[in-house]
Every structure is written in C-alpha cells, then in structure tokens.
Amino acid sequence: GENVEQHPSTLSVQEGDSAVIKCTYSDSASNYFPWYKQELGKRPQLIIDIRSNVGEKKDQRIAVTLNKTAKHFSLHITETQPEDSAVYFCAAPKGGSEKLVFGKGTKLTVNP
Amino acid sequence: NAGVMQNPRHLVRRRGQEARLRCSPMKGHSHVYWYRQLPEEGLKFMVYLQKENIIDESGMPKERFSAEFPKEGPSILRIQQVVRGDSAAYFCASSPGGMNTEAFFGQGTRLTVV
Numbered sequence A: 001g002e003n004v005e006q007h008p009s010t011l012s013v014q015e016g017d018s019a020v021i022k023c024t025y026s027d028s029a030s031n032y033f034p035w036y037k038q039e040l041g042k043r044p045q046l047i048i049d050i051r052s053n054v055g056e057k058k059d060q061r062i063a064v065t066l067n068k069t070a071k072h073f074s075l076h077i078t079e080t081q082p083e084d085s086a087v088y089f090c091a092a093p094k095g096g097s098e099k100l101v102f103g104k105g106t107k108l109t110v111n112p
Numbered sequence B: 001n002a003g004v005m006q007n008p009r010h011l012v013r014r015r016g017q018e019a020r021l022r023c024s025p026m027k028g029h030s031h032v033y034w035y036r037q038l039p040e041e042g043l044k045f046m047v048y049l050q051k052e053n054i055i056d057e058s059g060m061p062k063e064r065f066s067a068e069f070p071k072e073g074p075s076i077l078r079i080q081q082v083v084r085g086d087s088a089a090y091f092c093a094s095s096p097g098g099m100n101t102e103a104f105f106g107q108g109t110r111l112t113v114v
Helices: none
Strands: A004-007 A010-014 A019-025 A032-038 A045-051 A056-059 A062-067 A072-077 A086-093 A100-102 A106-111 B005-007 B010-013 B019-024 B031-037 B043-050 B053-056 B065-068 B075-079 B088-095 B109-113
Touching (some): A010 A019, A072 A086, B005 B088, B010 B019, B019 B088
Parallel strands (some): A010 A106
Antiparallel strands (some): A004 A019, A062 A072, A086 A100, A086 A106, B005 B019, B019 B075, B031 B043, B031 B088
C-alpha cells in the first residue's frame, strides 16, 4: 500500500527566511498531492495541492514542486511569518483509490 | 455551506462506556473519511465510507470500533467499551468523490477516557 514519508519532523526558521518540507511516496499510481496546515487545536486545512500533470504550482508565498520520477514532492514557503507556525501534513492517495495517506507532519516554528 | 460538522466537539467517557462520534459531510459530498490523531502525532486513516457502504476499513481496530454512513443522517463512528488508549482527536473529512478531489475536514471530536 501507499507509504508517505515526511521530513523534517520539526523545523525552526527566522521570520523572513524560507522553509522547505519534503515528502516521498511509494505508489507510482498516485497522482494527487495535497498539503494541509493544522494550527494548534484546529482542523487540518488544505493550503495547496498539485496534480501529476504539472511539476510546480505557486500561490503567493507558497509553492509545491513534484518530481514523479523520483516520487517526491515538496512544500516551499518564502518570506515566512509567525502566523505560518503550524503543523504541515503532506498526503497522497493510495493508488487507484480516493483514500488519502498522510505523512507524519512537520511542526514549523517561525521565530520573530 | 456549513462545512463538515462534527459533534460533539469534546466527549468525556469513563472506561467501559460507549462513545459515539457524529459527522455530517458538506452538502453534496457523499464520501466520508475518519482519521485519528494522537497528541503530537499525525493523522492515521481509520475508515472510508460512501452512503450505506464501507469502502475501506483497513485502519480500524478489529474490535470495539465500527462505523456507518446511513442513507439518511450523519456518519457515526462508534467505540464500544472505551479504554484510556482511545483518548485522541477524531477527525472526519468529506469529499464529493472521484479521483484527485479535495477532502475537507471537520473540527474534530476530542475524546477523553477517564
């Protein structure tokens, strides 16, 4: 079945720096890769997603890149702000199904 | 659109009691997923349901846990004879179905077993 590995588990940056979180997946049939942000005590919320027909997608300070050959995708946050502090989860569907398998999460701390 | 609604938000049960967690999907969504999240940990898949059908329950413990999504009404995650280890946040997500569609999460139910 699908296995999603996420690194690092914790990440601390200074305000204004960039942050990069990486995920690898095992099922080559996966073709949809969402990223969720979960603030303390709140629900996970989708912040960006990418489908396998593109290699990169940007939305203001957030971008996601996908390398299907290597089976990895990354979240890039530029000009980080304290409100970016949260836990970020990547996910990938089990190939041929709609079941999302999540990475273990990355706790991002942006220091003012 | 009210979004995915879960209730109760907080639930306290004594060991041995039953816990019932409810999830109403977003309007127009026919697919429901349940995830469990332990403190400081990730989201663990439990079960995936469509109306009146369990599609994938590979993440459900073999005993004491069950889920349903009836034709009418919310999806229910039921935990019988709860134990302390069941204490966690249980999140429900819904989607309209089909491949590559976004899943929207509810606020979660925080279950505490005392």
